Amino acid sequence: MRQALDDIRVLDLADAMGGYCTKLLADLGADVVKIEKPEGDPMRREPPFLRSAPDGGTSLYWWYFNTNKRSVTLNLESADGRDMFLGLVKSADVLVETLPPAASIRLGVDYPTLRKVNSHLILTSITGFGLTGPYRDFRISDIVGQAMGGLMNITGLPHRPPCATGASQAYYMASMDGVVGTLLALCHRDATGQGQMVDVAMQGAVLKTVSASTVGYLVSRKVLKRTGLEYFRGVRDYFPCKDGYAMCSALGGSGADVMLDWMDSEGMAADLREERYAEVLAAMGSRRRMKKGFGKVAYVDPRRLGLYTHEIAHIQDVWAAWLKTHTREELFAGAQKRGVRLMPVYTAEDVAHEPQLIHRGFFTEVEHPELGAAFKCPGPPYRLAKTPCTMRRRPPLAGEHNLEIYQEEMGIPTRRLSWLKQRGVV
Amino acid sequence: MTLTSARLPLEGVRVLDFCWAVAGPSVTRCLGDFGAEVIKVESTARLDHGRMLPPVIRTGGAEVGALFVNNNCDKLGVTLNMAHPTARDIARRLAAMSDVVINNFASDALERWGLGYDDLVKVKPDIITVSMPLMGTDGPRANYGGYGTGLQAMAGLHYLTGFPDDPPLASNIAYPDFGPNPMHTITAILAALHYRNRTGQGQHIELCQLESTVSFGAVPVLDYLANGVVEMRHGNRAETAAPHGAYRCRGDDRWCAIAVFTDAEWDKLTEVMGRPAWTRQQEFGSFPARKEHEDELDRLLEAWTVNRDADQTMMSLQQAGVAAGVVQSGKDITETDPQVRERGYFLRLKHPEVGEVVCEDVTIKLSASPGKVRRPGPGVGQDNEYVYRQLLQMSEEEINQCYVDGVFD
Numbered sequence: 001m002r003q004a005l006d007d008i009r010v011l012d013l014a015d016a017m018g019g020y021c022t023k024l025l026a027d028l029g030a031d032v033v034k035i036e037k038p039e040g041d042p043m044r045r046e047p048p049f050l051r052s053a054p055d056g057g058t059s060l061y062w063w064y065f066n067t068n069k070r071s072v073t074l075n076l077e078s079a080d081g082r083d084m085f086l087g088l089v090k091s092a093d094v095l096v097e098t099l100p101p102a103a104s105i106r107l108g109v110d111y112p113t114l115r116k117v118n119s120h121l122i123l124t125s126i127t128g129f130g131l132t133g134p135y136r137d138f139r140i141s142d143i144v145g146q147a148m149g150g151l152m153n154i155t156g157l158p159h160r161p162p163c164a165t166g167a168s169q170a171y172y173m174a175s176m177d178g179v180v181g182t183l184l185a186l187c188h189r190d191a192t193g194q195g196q197m198v199d200v201a202m203q204g205a206v207l208k209t210v211s212a213s214t215v216g217y218l219v220s221r222k223v224l225k226r227t228g229l230e231y232f233r234g235v236r237d238y239f240p241c242k243d244g245y246a247m248c249s250a251l252g253g254s255g256a257d258v259m260l261d262w263m264d265s266e267g268m269a270a271d272l273r274e275e276r277y278a279e280v281l282a283a284m285g286s287r288r289r290m291k292k293g294f295g296k297v298a299y300v301d302p303r304r305l306g307l308y309t310h311e312i313a314h315i316q317d318v319w320a321a322w323l324k325t326h327t328r329e330e331l332f333a334g335a336q337k338r339g340v341r342l343m344p345v346y347t348a349e350d351v352a353h354e355p356q357l358i359h360r361g362f363f364t365e366v367e368h369p370e371l372g373a374a375f376k377c378p379g380p381p382y383r384l385a386k387t388p389c390t391m392r393r394r395p396p397l398a399g400e401h402n403l404e405i406y407q408e409e410m411g412i413p414t415r416r417l418s419w420l421k422q423r424g425v426v
Numbered sequence: 427m428t429l430t431s432a433r434l435p436l437e438g439v440r441v442l443d444f445c446w447a448v449a450g451p452s453v454t455r456c457l458g459d460f461g462a463e464v465i466k467v468e469s470t471a472r473l474d475h476g477r478m479l480p481p482v483i484r485t486g487g488a489e490v491g492a493l494f495v496n497n498n499c500d501k502l503g504v505t506l507n508m509a510h511p512t513a514r515d516i517a518r519r520l521a522a523m524s525d526v527v528i529n530n531f532a533s534d535a536l537e538r539w540g541l542g543y544d545d546l547v548k549v550k551p552d553i554i555t556v557s558m559p560l561m562g563t564d565g566p567r568a569n570y571g572g573y574g575t576g577l578q579a580m581a582g583l584h585y586l587t588g589f590p591d592d593p594p595l596a597s598n599i600a601y602p603d604f605g606p607n608p609m610h611t612i613t614a615i616l617a618a619l620h621y622r623n624r625t626g627q628g629q630h631i632e633l634c635q636l637e638s639t640v641s642f643g644a645v646p647v648l649d650y651l652a653n654g655v656v657e658m659r660h661g662n663r664a665e666t667a668a669p670h671g672a673y674r675c676r677g678d679d680r681w682c683a684i685a686v687f688t689d690a691e692w693d694k695l696t697e698v699m700g701r702p703a704w705t706r707q708q709e710f711g712s713f714p715a716r717k718e719h720e721d722e723l724d725r726l727l728e729a730w731t732v733n734r735d736a737d738q739t740m741m742s743l744q745q746a747g748v749a750a751g752v753v754q755s756g757k758d759i760t761e762t763d764p765q766v767r768e769r770g771y772f773l774r775l776k777h778p779e780v781g782e783v784v785c786e787d788v789t790i791k792l793s794a795s796p797g798k799v800r801r802p803g804p805g806v807g808q809d810n811e812y813v814y815r816q817l818l819q820m821s822e823e824e825i826n827q828c829y830v831d832g833v834f835d
Contacts (some may be wrong), residue, residue: 002621004617005621005724007624046666047665047666048646048648048649048655050652050653059644060648060649060653061645062491063648064644064645087431096574129769130764130765130769132768133764133765133769133770134768135639135764136765138744138749139571139744139747139748140749141670143662143664143670143683143749144670144683144685144749144751145751146753147672147681147682147683147751148513148751148752148763149754149759150755150756150758150759151597151601152672152753153681153753153754153756154597154599154755155484155597156588156595157588158591160592161586161589161662161671161672161674161681162753163584163661163672164662164672164683165583165588165597165601166583166587166643166646166659167586167644167646168609169642173609175792176605176610178788179613181608182621183617183794184435184436184460184790184792184795185435185792185794185795186616186620186622187435187436188792188794188795190623190624191433191435191437194795195794196793196794197792197794198788198790198791198792198794199790199791199792200790200791201764201769203765204769204790207759207766207771209599210597210759211493211496211497211604211786212598212600213599214756214760214786215493215496215772215784215786216481216492216493216756217632217756217760218756218772219481219482220480220481220762223755223756224755225679227598229593229595230725231575231596231600238593242707244577245593245594247584249573249576251493270507279799331813336567341572341573342570342576343572343576343579343580344522344579344580345579345580345594346579346580346582347582347585348643348646348650348656348657349650349656350503350582351580351582351640351643352647354636354648356562356565356567356568356570357636357637357640359564359565360564360634362637362640363651366582370697371828372436374751375648376651376652377648378644378647380637380641380804381606381610381637381638382610382614382632382633382637383632383633383634384617384618384621384622385543385629385630385631386627387618387629388619
């Protein structure tokens, strides 16, 4: 079976910020060669670990972001190492690197240097703030990306500190801009033969997710704040139910009338049918009205809702009492049947048991013979009918492909290779 | 070092775009920014409800949704009422001239209209079709509908976000609609275009939005699958760093994020603080010790930041080599951040109805073929004339008949 990128070779000098970028390229079929320091990549020491034991190459973090890659070790700090690196660059289509701008120049991993070696090369640089501007040399981490990119400020409860979204979202977004930039450059090269430099900034990548906050501010001059359990309309979206939590945006938005019918059919609507709640429920939006007009009624005008604080508190109490009588699954299925917006809040365990993902075969069995382990791993995020992503190889051991690449592909003699090994170059 | 050519990377690629709301239009916006000709199909019978998302720009009698205008830059807008058989015929003719046909309907509407891959491959052998179903088209939850923030909850990301004693949380901006789902879809389309460039083969792409969003929280799922461990939210802490969090600064809702991974970084942080006595205590002398006394560490560090300006705190820490960043609001980003200004992440465009509008500029900087935001999201049917008359070469008579019959409603 062919794969979409099975004709390109990618050199991978990316840390955790760019790991997902090169993972996606590898899973789409590219020959991704991870260049590790002789002592092994720092990602190998990132938690969580298999059997929760941090020794012996058991990082599941490393596992997830390095499937389908090969690995060589190389000390870029040495002149011999840099020579070998240039040899690798000659036969590469893409280099993805996350070095700070000053380090990339010091180590010769910069575009002016590398395009002399390979003018077709696409060099994708992923940094915290980009290669230009006053903050280009800033130290970064995921939380700094989420903070400076505006995602963190709008995440959390109103009277509590802002909160980073879990699972390193700024790194994910930086990687996504990296992979999209790389593939755009590849399409350009398909047409022109020309390589180029792709400059990606984690901050810019995160910014894309918060246009409601940035463009929203420029238009309305209102600062979007953390709203906690209320997501869109100034009414609560988020409630405990019988076996966990449910996101129930139908209650306060399009479909509040449908939900009321549902509660009523189970004798749980309490007094919400009374006249004094009619106006506020209408202000929160009804599905029937939405079908007639379009859209606008689905979003509550907060100035109107501000007049109904007591009524809203009572309505939310009635909702909360009813939601407590149902499981997430009952609510989810029932809401789908009625065409209103309600979704379950899942833990990682719930995700692993989610029937739709299981039905679709999203989790694939993988093996790691050296660790004597086999387990299921989340699959690719998309399906390309003719060029599917497959698990071709488990993540590499450090330097596993030194011989294959240095000796067999680059033709470096055995004696030279052992000399380089003694000198700590590989 | 730049060899700028006038050519955009996706020049010559035409996209027939049935997307609506947010996640789908974000995909085609990016393709348009980088040179694809995107034809956005709408019907006055069922307008893209993304048009109504607040806030609204009002000038004189005209009003447009600011987020729609931003999220639909670089697209042509046509009206076509797909309920009409002639409209489906016209759509097929447009598809035959296109390279990519994309939709993000919850159901298989395009297949029912005869615009699925199996139909279109007959009129355009190398067509790439893209669908973005919420949960996929088969299985117990086939064709389920939903929305971005709900997907984030279902993918397990809420559960990983927030402080341990608080309920699980998320941002209030439907993150998956701007993050994983459009970005993964763009990735798949570009990979398929590259494959087509060298083999002449098109194909169908399916992005199941649940699978895509789960991918942004995959490691905790893997931890459960391999170890049976359920990772919980831990506020702003990180297993491999201390201190690590957002620390309150002077002023209303001002915070600075600080991340210290190594002893060397801790030393630099204490130096910036002027090495107060508490930093020399044994409880904070090593990473394991700091981790063990993290509550106390956070309290003492915040006692230092709380009287300081957030920007100055960031600058002094960064100058010393400590990762730090202001927890910026939309206002900070658009008004004061010099990096944002230097990188040019926002631009002003002329809108035909409401005058000047602000939109996001391209964030990915390509040296030889940079993207370019050329015009704001189109008005309803703004480009009917160009698409139907010039592109499809429909006759005056045919076009008039379509208007009369409601085909272009």
